[in-house]
Amino acid sequence: MKRHIISFVILLLAFSSSLCFAQTEQQTVKEDFKPITTNQPGKEYPMVNSEGRIRTRISAPEADTVLLDISAVKYNLTKDENGVWTGESGPQDEGFHYYQIWVDGAAVPDPNSLYYYGAMRWGSGIEIPAHDQDFYSLKNVPHGQTREIYFPSKSTNTSRRAFVYTPPGYEKDLNKKYPVLYLQHGYGENEYGWPNQGKANLIMDNLIAEGKAKPFIIVMTYGMTNDVKMGGLRNFDIKQFQTVLVDELIPYIDTNFRALADQPHRAMAGLSMGGFETKMVTLKNLGTFSSIGLFSGGSISSDDVKNTQDFKEKVKLVFVSYGGREIENMKNRPRSGPFGGDPKEDIDAISKEGINAHFYVSPKTAHEWQSWRRSLHEFAQLLFKD
Amino acid sequence: MKRHIISFVILLLAFSSSLCFAQTEQQTVKEDFKPITTNQPGKEYPMVNSEGRIRTRISAPEADTVLLDISAVKYNLTKDENGVWTGESGPQDEGFHYYQIWVDGAAVPDPNSLYYYGAMRWGSGIEIPAHDQDFYSLKNVPHGQTREIYFPSKSTNTSRRAFVYTPPGYEKDLNKKYPVLYLQHGYGENEYGWPNQGKANLIMDNLIAEGKAKPFIIVMTYGMTNDVKMGGLRNFDIKQFQTVLVDELIPYIDTNFRALADQPHRAMAGLSMGGFETKMVTLKNLGTFSSIGLFSGGSISSDDVKNTQDFKEKVKLVFVSYGGREIENMKNRPRSGPFGGDPKEDIDAISKEGINAHFYVSPKTAHEWQSWRRSLHEFAQLLFKD
Numbered sequence: 048m049k050r051h052i053i054s055f056v057i058l059l060l061a062f063s064s065s066l067c068f069a070q071t072e073q074q075t076v077k078e079d080f081k082p083i084t085t086n087q088p089g090k091e092y093p094m095v096n097s098e099g100r101i102r103t104r105i106s107a108p109e110a111d112t113v114l115l116d117i118s119a120v121k122y123n124l125t126k127d128e129n130g131v132w133t134g135e136s137g138p139q140d141e142g143f144h145y146y147q148i149w150v151d152g153a154a155v156p157d158p159n160s161l162y163y164y165g166a167m168r169w170g171s172g173i174e175i176p177a178h179d180q181d182f183y184s185l186k187n188v189p190h191g192q193t194r195e196i197y198f199p200s201k202s203t204n205t206s207r208r209a210f211v212y213t214p215p216g217y218e219k220d221l222n223k224k225y226p227v228l229y230l231q232h233g234y235g236e237n238e239y240g241w242p243n244q245g246k247a248n249l250i251m252d253n254l255i256a257e258g259k260a261k262p263f264i265i266v267m268t269y270g271m272t273n274d275v276k277m278g279g280l281r282n283f284d285i286k287q288f289q290t291v292l293v294d295e296l297i298p299y300i301d302t303n304f305r306a307l308a309d310q311p312h313r314a315m316a317g318l319s320m321g322g323f324e325t326k327m328v329t330l331k332n333l334g335t336f337s338s339i340g341l342f343s344g345g346s347i348s349s350d351d352v353k354n355t356q357d358f359k360e361k362v363k364l365v366f367v368s369y370g371g372r373e374i375e376n377m378k379n380r381p382r383s384g385p386f387g388g389d390p391k392e393d394i395d396a397i398s399k400e401g402i403n404a405h406f407y408v409s410p411k412t413a414h415e416w417q418s419w420r421r422s423l424h425e426f427a428q429l430l431f432k433d
Numbered sequence: 434m435k436r437h438i439i440s441f442v443i444l445l446l447a448f449s450s451s452l453c454f455a456q457t458e459q460q461t462v463k464e465d466f467k468p469i470t471t472n473q474p475g476k477e478y479p480m481v482n483s484e485g486r487i488r489t490r491i492s493a494p495e496a497d498t499v500l501l502d503i504s505a506v507k508y509n510l511t512k513d514e515n516g517v518w519t520g521e522s523g524p525q526d527e528g529f530h531y532y533q534i535w536v537d538g539a540a541v542p543d544p545n546s547l548y549y550y551g552a553m554r555w556g557s558g559i560e561i562p563a564h565d566q567d568f569y570s571l572k573n574v575p576h577g578q579t580r581e582i583y584f585p586s587k588s589t590n591t592s593r594r595a596f597v598y599t600p601p602g603y604e605k606d607l608n609k610k611y612p613v614l615y616l617q618h619g620y621g622e623n624e625y626g627w628p629n630q631g632k633a634n635l636i637m638d639n640l641i642a643e644g645k646a647k648p649f650i651i652v653m654t655y656g657m658t659n660d661v662k663m664g665g666l667r668n669f670d671i672k673q674f675q676t677v678l679v680d681e682l683i684p685y686i687d688t689n690f691r692a693l694a695d696q697p698h699r700a701m702a703g704l705s706m707g708g709f710e711t712k713m714v715t716l717k718n719l720g721t722f723s724s725i726g727l728f729s730g731g732s733i734s735s736d737d738v739k740n741t742q743d744f745k746e747k748v749k750l751v752f753v754s755y756g757g758r759e760i761e762n763m764k765n766r767p768r769s770g771p772f773g774g775d776p777k778e779d780i781d782a783i784s785k786e787g788i789n790a791h792f793y794v795s796p797k798t799a800h801e802w803q804s805w806r807r808s809l810h811e812f813a814q815l816l817f818k819d
Contacts, residue, residue, distance in 0.1 A: 087554055087555050088553075088623075089553070105539055105541075106538065106539060106540075107536070107537055107538050107539035108537075108538040109497060109498060109537040109538035110496075110536070110537040110538060110539060111495060111537070112495060130538060147544075148541070150493070150496070150536040150537060150539045150541065151493055151494075151495040151496040151497075151536060151537050152492065152493050152494040152495040152496060152516060153491055153492060153493035153496060153499075153536045153541075153544075154492075154544060155491075155534070155536065155539075155541040155542065155544050156541065156542045156544060156548075158533075158540060158541050158542060158554065158556065161555060162542075162548045162555060167474075167475070168544065169473050169547060169548060170544065185583065185592055186592075187585065187592060190582065190583040190584075190592065192580040192581065192582050193580065193581040194578040194579065194580045194581075195578065195579040195580075195628075195634075196576065196578050197571065197576040199573065206571055206572075206573060206576065211578075218689050218690065219689075221607045237474075242581075248581075303604050303605075304604065
């Protein structure tokens with residue numbers, strides 16, 4: 048278990064180190080800025096240009112310093128005669144990023160953006176248009192529903208929130224039952240991650256409309272039940288979350304939704320810390336889950352297969368993915384822990400042993416939501432295929 | 434129609450004038466502050482004391498002035514040696530309020546609070562514990578679901594979002610059909626208002642658990658389809674929204690949910706501008722709706738009954754409510770428009786004419802969500818009773 052945690056910390060470090068370049072750039076800024084889809088209704092700023100630079104604007108007439116803080120780099124804004132500050136970031140990767148504004152030393156959300164939960168806070172988020180954004184766009188296709196539910200949890204003595212995606216058609220044929228994917232967010236995020244910045248519902252609506260994925264239910268709940276604190280990952284204990292998920296949430300879903308309530312029709316996946324949770328929970332509960340998805344969150348090696356009883360008989364699908372920038376960082380530093388080299392080698396190895404295993408790399412993205420949206424898009428097309 | 438709009442503007446003025454007292458107070462502050470339920474996870478501040486004062490705190494080491502801005506009054510915070518600013522507001526009414534922070538002239542959300550859409554922006558909101566908060570608390574009772582749906586709208590050429598509350602038990606007995614309430618937010622708010630700050634789902638879960646309300650479906654969608662701008666209420670046109678609601682959303686709900694799809698089982702209600710919309714839509718569509726709820730948003734007079742064909746035969750329930758502080762303000766200024774004196778007199782008059790009409794006043798609350806939570810709580814107990 049400790050090896051997982053160490054790997055997770057290495058990943059976090061790798062993630063951080065990939066984010067320190069932009070500050071040194073000094074280029075001409077292309078003047079083709081447009082308002083961003085993650086702006087609040089009616090707001091012109093922030094804007095993005097074709098280079099992926101963010102331009103933001105805020106009125107702060109009495110301030111001395113205003114900064115835009117995105118991807119761990121701070122950019123100076125400049126003040127005009129009306130006290131309005133404007134400035135832009137370096138080019139950002141495609142997809143979703145968290146950011147904030149600093150006004151005279153106060154770190155605050157940009158009042159013009161929509162707010163998302165990540166990095167342990169509700170705060171500003173921004174969407175850089177991606178070349179492949181079509182797959183998570185809102186289109187004129189049949190739409191599923193994203194449902195907020197509260198399920199009883201004896202182990203935590205609370206009613207706990209989950210979001211449940213039911214596919215288009217769920218309300219039409221009331222005799223049909225569906226497979227279920229349990230899908231987890233990452234460290235410092237919560238159950239809003241996949242429905243909000245992850246766009247899980249739109250990804251599924253579009254895949255189903257194109258006939259590329261089987262319709263299935265997705266259940267998303269809070270995964271940091273052990274209340275792990277920043278720096279406290281060494282003490283990470285899966286037990287509390289496993290109890291909530293396996294003993295409380297799954298039985299609730301099986302009785303309150305038209306779920307195919309058996310191992311062949313139940314999958315689990317997660318991103319980053321949610322990937323580690325997925326690996327820990329599924330390998331201990333192969334009577335409950337048949338498919339495993341790890342997005343930027345570990346790998347399944349030959350040793351894992353060997354050390355887990357009935358793995359080959361019980362596991363129908365293994366899917367491991369990373370952002371391309373994460374893979375680049377892995378190449379630049381020695382690997383250790385459960386990966387046995389790199390995750391692609393692991394997947395090649397277990398594939399040769401007869402496991403239905405897939406490896407995917409999201410082009411030119413880091414430890415961020417664009418990698419995980421693409422990962423879900425790939426994984427969903429492989430799930431529940433028989 | 435113009436009379437409605439003028440009344441609405443008068444209401445807005447009345448609302449504003451009730452909010453300008455706190456600044457002049459200078460009292461001893463009771464030191465029994467506690468963290469607030471609308472704080473972000475793990476945040477100690479903002480806090481509230483037993484007088485209903487808000488104490489907030491923000492780090493802004495290089496700032497010269499930081500203000501807390503709540504209910505249209507600004508309060509100075511003071512800086513400590515670490516650059517952290519702290520200060521408190523005057524006593525606030527029970528219930529939910531929007532607020533913001535000013536840092537050297539920049540109006541920003543408090544980074545410690547959860548965010549809500551109102552006053553035309555996503556921003557900070559705060560909950561003052563109310564003596565009657567039990568009725569909208571999350572309890573260990575059977576819970577319904579709040580579903581995010583997208584319905585096709587030809588008139589606006591978009592897929593439009595709505596939230597649909599389905600009561601506890603909806604997923605159990607798949608033969609049972611339910612009445613439907615269409616429930617609208619106010620000016621500058623959106624479809625998130627009732628599920629978030631309105632707590633419509635918890636109000637219904639609790640009422641149903643106590644056997645005080647019939648289970649019914651609630652549908653909440655965006656009501657400012659005509660994109661009316663601040664100050665542009667004179668040009669308010671109900672037609673676009675009426676088309677979306679009556680011609681597009683209702684048929685979608687009737688075919689995609691197990692709705693009792695007839696006039697006796699369909700109601701509409703709304704707050705403030707949503708009340709005006711409710712009145713305009715229902716009086717023109719009495720073949721579609723049988724029950725009408727206006728929360729801080731107009732009244733139904735004897736003239737309305739007289740001027741609307743078949744009103745007495747078709748309308749099963751009229752419910753009109755206001756916040757107590759709104760009623761106080763009405764007494765202090767001459768009334769005009771469709772009210773014919775005051776809303777209570779209207780309801781007394783139409784009751785005498787044989788209409789099943791109810792008037793409710795929320796004690797000691799203004800044109801705010803606590804008035805509307807209580808209004809829904811009262812209205813729901815009267816709805817669909819036969």
